[in-house]
Amino acid sequence: MPSYETLTVELGERSYDIHVGNGLLAEAGALIKPVIRSQRLIIVTDENVAPLYLASLETSLKAAGLTAESIVLPAGEQTKSITYFEQLIEQILAKKIDRKGTLIALGGGVIGDLTGYAASAVLRGIDFVQVPTTLLSQVDSSVGGKTGINSSHGKNLIGAFYQPRLVLADIDTLDSLPQREMLAGYAEVAKYGLIDDPEFFAWLERTGNDLCDGNKDHRRQAVVMSCKSKAKIVVEDETEQGRRALLNLGHTFGHTLEAETGFSDKLLHGEAVGLGICLAFDLSAHLGLCPQDDAERVRAHYAAVGLPTSPIEIAGVMWHTDALLDHMQSDKKVEDGKVTFILARAIGEAFVARDTDMADARLIVDNAIQQD
Numbered sequence: 294m295p296s297y298e299t300l301t302v303e304l305g306e307r308s309y310d311i312h313v314g315n316g317l318l319a320e321a322g323a324l325i326k327p328v329i330r331s332q333r334l335i336i337v338t339d340e341n342v343a344p345l346y347l348a349s350l351e352t353s354l355k356a357a358g359l360t361a362e363s364i365v366l367p368a369g370e371q372t373k374s375i376t377y378f379e380q381l382i383e384q385i386l387a388k389k390i391d392r393k394g395t396l397i398a399l400g401g402g403v404i405g406d407l408t409g410y411a412a413s414a415v416l417r418g419i420d421f422v423q424v425p426t427t428l429l430s431q432v433d434s435s436v437g438g439k440t441g442i443n444s445s446h447g448k449n450l451i452g453a454f455y456q457p458r459l460v461l462a463d464i465d466t467l468d469s470l471p472q473r474e475m476l477a478g479y480a481e482v483a484k485y486g487l488i489d490d491p492e493f494f495a496w497l498e499r500t501g502n503d504l505c506d507g508n509k510d511h512r513r514q515a516v517v518m519s520c521k522s523k524a525k526i527v528v529e530d531e532t533e534q535g536r537r538a539l540l541n542l543g544h545t546f547g548h549t550l551e552a553e554t555g556f557s558d559k560l561l562h563g564e565a566v567g568l569g570i571c572l573a574f575d576l577s578a579h580l581g582l583c584p585q586d587d588a589e590r591v592r593a594h595y596a597a598v599g600l601p602t603s604p605i606e607i608a609g610v611m612w613h614t615d616a617l618l619d620h621m622q623s624d625k626k627v628e629d630g631k632v633t634f635i636l637a638r639a640i641g642e643a644f645v646a647r648d649t650d651m652a653d654a655r656l657i658v659d660n661a662i663q664q665d
Contacts, residue, residue: 298517302436302524304531307456311436311524313517315509317463318349318424322357325397325422328458333394334361335385337408339368342400342426345469350399350424361397362388366404370556373403373442375451381411395420395458401427401474402434402562406452409440413455423457426466428478428512429563432485432519435460437527437540443556447623448548454532462520464513475505476600477563480543482515484570485522487591488539491641493518494594501598538645542635543569545624546658550604552620553612560607567600576649576657577636587640604662612662618655 297314343365364384366372398408412421423435441452486494504511530537547569554560574588592602636646
């Protein structure tokens with residue numbers, strides 16, 4: 294029998310449960326059946342995940358009296374694009390889905406974001422379910438209803454707030470993750486402690502290496518704590534008018550680094566966020582907002598689990614300050630020409646800063662990319 298915990302994202306008529314635990318894929322059909330409105334199900338997944346988990350999901354759905362067709366897309370960040378969005382929409386429509394049909398996103402953040410955005414657009418909105426199979430998607434992208442795709446001008450610039458009907462986070466699927474992907478997801482886990490929960494961050498300092506190395510109890514607890522943290526913020530600010538912006542800690546710098554690498558495998562999203570968080574704490578310390586010791590503690594922890602903590606650690610990339618700052622000006626968080634940063638007064642005390650002098654940001658970027 295599966296063992297799982299259930300959290301609820303309380304959003305009125307758009308409320309939904311997040312189930313976190315082991316063996317959930319085998320019970321997916323029974324858990325999904327009560328929240329769908331018709332028998333029409335389409336699973337969207339990618340070429341990496343399909344051989345691992347598609348058959349198990351299909352078997353579970355069949356056991357619950359449900360059947361589903363599937364669409365398998367190429368794996369990778371490049372799939373989160375206008376080109377593949379159009380292809381996915383056309384494939385969904387070709388299967389004659391109706392307004393009561395449901396999409397199931399089986400995979401990581403790329404598949405979840407792309408499928409969610411497709412669900413928001415097909416027939417002006419159909420239901421979708423998230424079945425995240427990476428640590429990053431389980432703790433971040435599958436929860437909260439941010440869906441979207443990338444543009445040549447930047448990351449996640451096209452999309453919609455559109456909540457899923459259900460999230461199933463099966464901890465067992467993390468067993469198949471390459472270690473680099475696990476670490477990339479871990480960067481987002483630590484983010485929740487750095488935003489507003491210093492005790493969680495301290496727990497991660499004690500357990501992070503075991504978690505990344507395979508301890509399922511620690512993995513499960515980390516996913517539950519992360520989802521609780523995110524759900525609380527989403528309920529307070531669903532469409533990011535205020536407090537939800539704190540979830541972007543590290544993302545202003547991180548998206549800039551990703552853009553410079555062409556959203557390629559040279560730098561994974563979670564790695565970029567981890568680097569961005571280090572730079573955000575550097576900027577906070579430079580401005581006298583937080584102790585230098587806190588910035589060093591953040592960098593030390595990320596380094597201890599094996600994450601890069603400086604852009605110069607990324608092989609094959611020539612960084613240029615002007616290019617990075619240009620990318621920053623295209624970030625979706627720019628308002629009235631001003632770049633929004635999430636800074637910190639201490640570990641666990643993040644805040645939104647809309648008036649940061651770009652000369653200070655330039656100094657931090659310039660220092661970060663200087664080769665010794």
